[in-house]
Structures are given as structure tokens and as C-alpha cells.
Amino acid sequence: MTFMPSRPLSVQIAALLAALFFGSVCNAQNDEFQEAQKLFRGGQYAQALERVDVLLKSSPKDARSRFLKGLILTEQNKTAEAIRIFSALTEDYPELPEPYNNLAVLYAQQGQYDKARNALDLSIRTHPSYATAHENLGDIYAKMASQAYDKALQLDKGNAGAQTKLGLIKELFSSSGKGVKPSATKGEPVEKGATVLTAPVAKPAPAAAVTPQTPPSAPAAAASPPAPAKAVEPVTTKPAADQSSAEVLKTVYGWAQAWSNNDVSSYLAYYAKDFRTPQGESRSEWEASRKVRIAKPKKIEVGVEQPKISVTDAKRISVTFRQNYNSPNLKVTGMKTLVMVKNGDRWQIQQELVGS
Numbered sequence: 001m002t003f004m005p006s007r008p009l010s011v012q013i014a015a016l017l018a019a020l021f022f023g024s025v026c027n028a029q030n031d032e033f034q035e036a037q038k039l040f041r042g043g044q045y046a047q048a049l050e051r052v053d054v055l056l057k058s059s060p061k062d063a064r065s066r067f068l069k070g071l072i073l074t075e076q077n078k079t080a081e082a083i084r085i086f087s088a089l090t091e092d093y094p095e096l097p098e099p100y101n102n103l104a105v106l107y108a109q110q111g112q113y114d115k116a117r118n119a120l121d122l123s124i125r126t127h128p129s130y131a132t133a134h135e136n137l138g139d140i141y142a143k144m145a146s147q148a149y150d151k152a153l154q155l156d157k158g159n160a161g162a163q164t165k166l167g168l169i170k171e172l173f174s175s176s177g178k179g180v181k182p183s184a185t186k187g188e189p190v191e192k193g194a195t196v197l198t199a200p201v202a203k204p205a206p207a208a209a210v211t212p213q214t215p216p217s218a219p220a221a222a223a224s225p226p227a228p229a230k231a232v233e234p235v236t237t238k239p240a241a242d243q244s245s246a247e248v249l250k251t252v253y254g255w256a257q258a259w260s261n262n263d264v265s266s267y268l269a270y271y272a273k274d275f276r277t278p279q280g281e282s283r284s285e286w287e288a289s290r291k292v293r294i295a296k297p298k299k300i301e302v303g304v305e306q307p308k309i310s311v312t313d314a315k316r317i318s319v320t321f322r323q324n325y326n327s328p329n330l331k332v333t334g335m336k337t338l339v340m341v342k343n344g345d346r347w348q349i350q351q352e353l354v355g356s
Helices: 018-021 027-041 046-060 063-075 081-090 097-109 113-125 130-157 160-176 237-261 264-269 285-294
Strands: 300-313 316-326 329-342 344-354
Touching: 018 285, 027 063, 027 264, 063 081, 063 264, 081 097, 097 113, 097 316, 113 130, 130 160, 237 264, 237 300, 237 316, 237 329, 237 344, 264 285
Parallel strands: none
Antiparallel strands: 300 316, 316 329, 329 344
């Protein structure tokens, strides 16, 4: 298995905060960052690094510039310096999964698989639906297994089982041609299941508190309604269950649209009185937090894809779907499950499960 420092880069929806990650930037800084990105994508790493260093002189804590510098140093094979950059980012922004992931990539390139595994564990802990980190963790375990089988064969050359398993692992990675993937910045090639870190809006935005398990939200400017899924898979085909499933799906799409439209009152009305808040905070604290986040970004689109229905009984249905979240600062996709309960004549959300 080869661990290549490719530029391609998944999130989630566990604890991402675009305002915190990108910070406040002015138009000139944003233009300078965009130019640095362009140079980086064009392979002009020395020039890109000069631009980034200028940005960091005026804003030494700017996470996006530091992240880009880590990518540049990785491409220049300055591994030790890149590790220092990503390590510092994990200390300053422990809620972000991408720096952990890129740190794991660098450790893997050095054969430090235990460190790589630990970094990926932390990445997944902050962002359970971060597909790239999960895939990379599988690759790390496969590489460690390969080393163990090699050692077994050194001790017992006639071990047919170890030979077969080692052959399977080698075949797996020779056919896929992929190794551990780093996260990258907007504009770079994106592999399947990758997370894109987008550039910030030009208008400064103050940092806010982190809300794990739910991405930041914002108003939408003439947002299009989420496209309905091509197929829904109810657990039962009984007419009553089909009707309930249709009502639940309509509710889920309405919830996503209210979120996209920055309609705070409608959005909160989709949650049941006994809604289980993500961190166990009070309902009033959770609502106050959501109101702040829904009003923050200028534009947002929340899409629901491939919903699947699981009917518990006549008054309890779960919907699992792929949620697409897009804003000027962040583009992220992840799995989510809404546990819906029927209160009177309407369905409401009793619980949200991220990465389910």
C-alpha cells in the first residue's frame, strides 16, 4: 500500500464552525488568499508560500492561511515543518477534523502508523461523519495488518494463511491505487467522499461558540427547495404506513427549507417539546444557540438526499438521509438521522443523530 501526498481531499457534521475556522478577513486579505490558492493549485509552491507568509504576518492566527501553508510544505516535502503546522492547528482548533487528518497522512508517509491512527481517531471523534478519515483509518489498519503478516512470514515462511491474507491486502491497494488522502482547499481535485474547505466570505464575521453535531446555519437568498429523493424505501407497504412515510418526508423537506430560508420560528417549530438536545443542554439554551447560528452566514442551502424510512410504530418513524450543507464559508456532506414522533396531526423531530 502506497501512501502518496496527493492534493485531493469529506466533514460534517460533527463540530465544524466556519466562522471560527476562517476568522474575520477583509477584502484585501481574501483576495491575497485567493491568489495564494491559485498559485498553489498551479504548482507554484514557492510563490504561494511567499503570499501565505505575508498574510500570516498580519494575521498569525488565521487558520485557513496556516492550513494552506501546511499543504504547501507537504508538497515541498518539508514534512517536519508541515507536521508542526497541522499539530499547532489541532491545538488551536481542536474541533476541526481536517488538520488531524492531514497530520495522519504525514505520519503514515513516515511509517508512524500508531501516530496516524491516533490522529484519525481524534479526527473522527470531532466529526463522526467524516468519510475520508474513516477510509484513511481503514487504510492504516490494513497497512499495520500487512506489516504483521510480513512478520509472521519471516518467522514461518510456510504460513499459507498469512501469505493469502498478505496477498489480498496487496491486491486491494494495487487495484485501488490510492493511499491515505489529505484534506485540501477549495479548487483542488476532490476524490469521492472528500470534504472541501471553502474560502470565506469577504465580510468579517465574529467567532461564535461551537455546537457539535449540527453544522452552522444561515439565511438563504432565494434558495431553491431541496430536490426530492428518487426513491424512498419504507419498511412496510401498508397504506397507513405509506401515508405516514409521505407525511414524514414532507416534514423533513419542510424543515430543511425553513433552515435554508432562515425562518427561525418555522425551523424551531419542527422540533418536539421533548427534543433531546445534542449536548444535554436546556431547550432554551439550545434554541438561543440555534437562533444565533441561523442568522450568521449570508446564504445557505440545506439539501436532503436519498432518504430512507424506518417505521417503529404508528407514531414513531426514523428518517436517515445524506444532508448537503452549503454556505459561503463551508460545504459539507454527511449522514443524519431524524427520529420523528407524531404529536396530534403533525410530525416533529425528537432526536437528531449525526453520522447514522
